[in-house]
Amino acid sequence: MKLAVVGVGLIGGSFALALKQAKLATQVVGVGRNAANLKLALERGAIDSIAPDPATAARGADLILVATPVAQFPSVFASLADAKAVITDGGSTKRDVIAAARKALGKKVAQFVPAHPIAGAENSGVGAASAELFRNRRVVLTPLRENSKPDIAKVEAAWSACGARVSRMDPEEHDAVLATVSHLPHVLAYALVHGVAKRNNSEQLFSFAAGGFRDFTRIASSHPEMWRDICLANRDRVLQELKSYANELGSIRKLIQKGDAAGLEKVFAAAREARNKWIRSS
């Protein structure tokens, strides 16, 4: 199988490495904005050649992965309007990606089987890529009514070959669920670090931050451009989550203000219990 990867970063590079390791992809062509990153992708064996644009990369490909930041998807899809291969993607949001695909691809949107690999790391670029990134991670497919069964099966087989646990979901539901458990926490972590960093005594503050702060803010080391795009692409859902979180925080603030020890302990204990239950089951 010939694979074309548009955006050879953490996700695109890992997909290529995993499919090569699984002997599913025999040849990989990469497209990207950053020449140094593409050179590293060649050196790491993630790709075998470089194409100047998605249209060129798509020629002769059996499968195309679009794994750029989501804001670039419209122009990438436009460049793929003549592609014959099945297309999948690695975008963290699905409604906007599907809308962009419909707009650029027209009827050929039937070739596009949307996917979201729920795997990532705070490091970006092909240097952080790994054939093992998707192992035992979830990949959510949000198939379109236009997709053929063989095309869905092909995309599902590719992600499964990466070691991922593949499931299916409605795009609306996907964007709502991910806003809660992924997009919101990223915004919260960025907000905490930004709020600390802009203070006059930020150096002192950081010097007394310990393991809790480090883990809480790990995702604030994530790719700013990628998360900017996700927040804007999933804007309505992210805003809804921010509102709901502000309400939750407001309730806790009131408990602290009133000195309601029992109420406060109840909230904290319920949270601990829910988290521990989740950790045990996952």
Place this chain on the structure above:
Amino acid sequence: MKLAVVGVGLIGGSFALALKQAKLATQVVGVGRNAANLKLALERGAIDSIAPDPATAARGADLILVATPVAQFPSVFASLADAKAVITDGGSTKRDVIAAARKALGKKVAQFVPAHPIAGAENSGVGAASAELFRNRRVVLTPLRENSKPDIAKVEAAWSACGARVSRMDPEEHDAVLATVSHLPHVLAYALVHGVAKRNNSEQLFSFAAGGFRDFTRIASSHPEMWRDICLANRDRVLQELKSYANELGSIRKLIQKGDAAGLEKVFAAAREARNKWIRSS
């Protein structure tokens, strides 16, 4: 040296184990509310005997560590009103602890050298204790004007023997700094998990939560009673931090609402840069 530990949990148990390992404490007596936990402390060798109350434990002790949740400090200090030993503590807040000590100990507050070991874990109880818990961690002393130099030196030597990096700070400053880098993040993590747990589709939501959510919420598995006490003991500072965080979040919400991509990326990039700089230097 004979050591008395009031509250033989994660902090108290680790202090005892570390001072025994350093051959600084030859005998440790423990006091606690939970008989099973005290039995485990004996089995683990953290303590050598059990006393029924702080006053009894203090008899003949050279050093007393108070390491209960902070809400119990007033009654513990009252029980230590006749103690002859130097007293230190493991409380995460310092203004309230010092006020409680002054009230209960009167002139004998001179024997109390307040300390905050900035080390912890989401697990609690002596089962999670370790002689290595404080190694390379910060311990902040907030000495009182009444403390004698030898008493401060004795407490500093004990924490240093645990492998900690000991520094000194004003209690006001301590509570402000810790509210920002520790108390606030704990409240934020509890709020996120609580907000998810109470939804109808919480099971689905948790099942799509990944590594980012896990690390972000690790501190939401912390001891609910301990964090209830900290939030109430440091109420003014925690409320101030919640307000400042709500403002920060409000600014980000506005950027998302306006679709201000450049502004959003600027905030995220500044946060990432600040965090990465801190991680590199720590």
